[in-house]
Amino acid sequence: MGTEEHKDKMSRRDFLRKSMRLTILLGVGGLAGSLLSKSMAGKMVWQIDTKKCTQCGRCTTECIKKPSAVKCFHAYDMCGYCDLCGGYFRPGVKDLTTAAENQLCPTSAITRKFIEEPFFEYDIDADLCIGCGKCVKGCGAFGNGSLQLQIDQSICDNCNECAITRACPSQAISRVESTEPYLMLGLRDDITWKNKS
């Protein structure tokens, strides 16, 4: 009777051995599971929801990239090709010429090209754009809203804690799947995005 009880009891050595095995097994399993879930989930990137964005201008000042990784993108298929473009001209300008004092963009990043009377095409020079959103606000206020702010994924460092996300007053920036990295209005496969990276 006493010998059977002794057999049922686990020795200290067995206990330690089994515990060690279990710990290693759990560790390896957890690591494998973590790697598997990461590879299944895909990369997440920061992006601006254009419906929430208020074009406050903080993307320019807060982003760690200089100039900002936020750029103005142009949805050409939504554009009215206006001669009186609210995204190009300062409100209240007298002369609709390309003179710098008439332009809304502080860095003259928008070029205006005559197509045919009275249609003009507007292109964004991404290298000059600082992502201030002035043109976006002007276009949305007076036109069709074809100019929109987006984080250019080819420039963004995808920081763990995005500085402009913290500063955004309308919580318009969130992480999205890298497979669908843009959240522009009217984004369709058949739309031409000339400066889409």
Added chain:
Amino acid sequence: MNKKLIISILIFAIVAIIVFMVHDLFFSNLEQEKPYELKTDGLNTYDSTLVLYDEVEPIQVNMDEVRGIAMDNEDNLCVTGSLTIVYEKNGKEKLKFSHDSVAQCVAISDSGEIFLGMHGRIEVWSFKGKLLRVWDTENSSSVFFGIVVDENSVYVSDAKEKVVLHYDLNGELINKIAGEDSSKGIPAIIIRSAYFDIALGRDNEIWVVNPGMHQLEAFDKNGQLKSTWGEYSNEDVKYFCGCCNPTHIALLPDGKFVTSEKAIPRVKIYSQMGEFVGFVAGPDLFNEGTKGLDLAVDSENRIFVLDPERKQVRVFEKKKDK
């Protein structure tokens, strides 16, 4: 003594620097945090003495999408969109019927037939909600935006083709009105977003909005250009703002124009000569971003404004002292 003075000056200077730093850090103008923001608030301001109308009880429309309104000769108000509802003068629902697709615009003939402008076709319904006829138009991708009816004709504005189609009451195309014809001095219709309204004048002339040119153009039934008026300004309320306005028009019984705009959502009155008279409703009466303010007028000069954001027909009566 000298030492004490120096120490006092130093302490004063340090305190001054600290005060300056605290002020700069916490109490400086918060607007400095948004040095690049474009201010557009001032564009919505206007002189309230220019408002000629008072708003009365609106009609709440129970429908998913509201697109257009029209008034018949007995002051029944018809609202269309994902379905069509007719309201009596007192706002009570009189008729309601559904259709296969969303209607963009509506008109009611003197005989009580309801004409609906759909995508690429026109449907004619009885005043009892029965589908009478369907006109398949020559271009199936036509985007009909405005429709008006007189005793012999139906006029429909096609934002896709940038032309007004003139039909007889049986759907036979008679001619096309508006659209560029340099030999007759008719300018091209410039459409930058799908707004292209029309209205019938007192002398049966057809008033066509050329939104990209910020003007209204009058044509006779043969397509001859008779008159134009309208100018652009984002600053002066007397003119039309933005890229493409007005979006909708209606005519009062005395021939004055009622216009609505997007970008700065507002409803205004212009004289028969196109001179600014005053406001029906300023931008403060609408939600930000409201557009598609279709208009109708009843026999008592009340102005009905479709508000797609609030899904209401807003009703305005002229102020007694104006």
